[in-house]
Amino acid sequence: MADTKREIERKYESDDSGLPDLTGVAGVAAVLDQGVADLDATYYDTADERLAASSITLRRRTGGADAGWHLKFPVASGVRDEIHAPLSDRVPSTLGALVRSRVRDDALAPVVRLRTTRDVRHLVDLDGHLLAEVSVDAVHAERLTGSGGKAEWTEIEVELAEGGDPAFLDKVDKRLRKAGVRPCEAPSKLARALAETGGKGQPRKEDRAEPVTAGDHVLAYVRAQRDAIVELDPAVRRDVEDSVHRMRVATRRMRSTFKSYRKILDRAVTDPVGDELKWFAAELGAGRDQEVLAERISDAVRELPPALVVGPVRNRLRTWSTARGEDARREIIDVLNGPRYLALLTSLDALLADPPLRAAAAGKPSNELAKAVRKAYHVLAELVDHALATPPGKDRDVALHEARKKAKRARYAAEAAAPGLGKPASKLKSSMKDLQKLLGEHQDSVMGREALKELAEQAQAAGEHSFTYGVLYAAEQRRAEQVEEELPGVWKGTRGTAGI
Template structure:
């Protein structure tokens, strides 16, 4: 059966076994309820020995019984009370069937090369009542569960409990119904659930991943490690999106790599450089691989934009966009291959080890604000020096064009240095970040027009296009020339703010 995914929005309560549930037909928007149905559900939960999934509030199970028997993967959504659930039915598959690849791929950045093993077995007697809305459509489901659970971890134990679950159906967002149900169920004997999931209760405490944050008086090392943890989380979060080539995912994962590298470059004496050099090189390689896919992705979007207002023939569209599409498909396959390699998983392991046990450098204990100020000033001086070199060059020469690219890279480095200060919550860095972003963006826009005009010229030189198509190329080139001059003017204004 093909995988299906939906957003699950539910309430969960602990309750005394046998406690009578209230009549939920009094809830707003509910006009009726189905007769209760009772099911026997048997589930085996899977995780790594390190509980990498449970630590990230993710559950993976194989369950028999009920209307949704099969494999389930539940992940956080960032919305309170909501989780993303991926389901795969298995029909008559044997109980010891391997975990489907469709469930492993979204979490492989967490599990990596570690084996998935059974960590808990749960048996639930579930009585379900479906609530109907005014149009006769099911709007919510109420489940009364009697649960018996056996942890399969070393030293694990057996336990029993009862709970209520109230779930909106079809990814519902009826907050009025949800709030009313919570109030009614609490007033009827429901208590705040002791665990976020049945698995969490079955296996007990787990090494839950917490969002990185700073204390009141952070050192430079505190700030650097916090920033590394933030961007590590971003890298892992975008991994499954890149694997399905979701929109903007390659770009965001590449940015995470660059931000991690910028921390090493911007604060070189806070961590021991001898211990981080290899990590920096691995991130550079990953960013380059992702960059091939990202560059073709950007060029496809640019080409489509150039042609949008033009009466271009199918031949011209194919000439301008066809090659990039092929390049992108090939680059995405290369990225996926790299992301399935032992080298990539070793990189992720190394980042985690660095966060858990950072190797301090000579400036690890200085004040975080001082470290940021030094980094920003160093990058500002680097940009000014590059601009002075640019002023001595012949405008529009190849060297001049390359120097603009150098300035853009240094502006990006400055921007990342100011971004690294975000956990400090200091407003004075925002103006610098804004100027650096504007500088970087304007030079990026100029570089795009330069590359586009070069490609247009090469295409025109082939003499394979019709007269009308050549006219279209001329119109596009003229627009790109104007856009390039506009971008340069914006760069010169932005440069004054640094």
């Protein structure tokens, strides 16, 4: 089993003078000596230090109160999510899976050993509650590959107590700076060890020059979506809220970009990748769609007067939601662990390393990007006009769903073009987002009615009342009608943003 905690800390350079007096820090009633611990940590990475390049650390550590395996993901400056697993001889499979999107099929091997003598102090308030742990770390680093270099240094580490106010670290920082202590330049012990023992050390970034041509802008957008997929992989595996949705959106954005910018990127290369993105989005979508429906129906039940909730409606909904949700999650994890997903990531890397640019890619953004955005809008316009002209019913539902998909494409086309086209593309992106949201509400109503019909049939088969499902169905029907009434006005409002 692995458990996770949020680590908020700051690191400082230290010399032989040791730890400055911190009793003067506001809120600190006492500084308690916790003794000295000897820590021995071996850090693992690929041969090309891929984890270090992403500011991720994976280590096996003995000594101290938290011996075991630790995997750390950056969240923000000085903030990391730390995932623990019990001590073992090999990298635990739970942690190996969380770095798979970066490591792929490459081996993880020891790269650096850090032996640290840690002198620990606790900063506590008047009630004896822990505010922060401060340690003076004497570090001995040894590179286990390549040069085999060694390095030594001493640093001060201040880690906020769990649930503490991050503003407290500012108070400690002020006191340390006043005593002449300065923050470390390296973001972590590993980064410093790698840099001082012959490794890369600091995170490496791809050469991402400022976009100039139309092709530059499209590739920058595609690259951002590839990065999002890779970075969200661990969050999806950990079932972090909204992570599946965000990953699915990244796949949609990329696939949509391939379609909108076929004059920029050769479709002979992008179409097969797009097909795989479509497959992957569908696999992710099963769980997300279920999530949205369950939340929608549950909210509707809560809003009903008690007299209209007849029978075990909440229990049936909970059972329906949980069973489907668990099945969907297992399927998603199976996909992430499968070879097809890894092959997709590899194909995205290859596409960005050797982009299939067409002649128009060298053109000015004001010409080539604008053409693609205008085309996406005109395709959408035809579909919306067709939907509005279609009588209410199933055919209109289908037409509005198609319009919704094209609204997304127009939005993503404008989003990709916005850095090159400026305010006009940004305005169109905003209006397309509003239109997409409205059409999405209509589609959610369509799907909600299908789910309610299924729930009613299940209730009837079990001898339960189906009255409440009928009430909810009628409310969903009315919401769809309201959207259809609002649509002409919202659509008319987009006309003023389409002049790119």
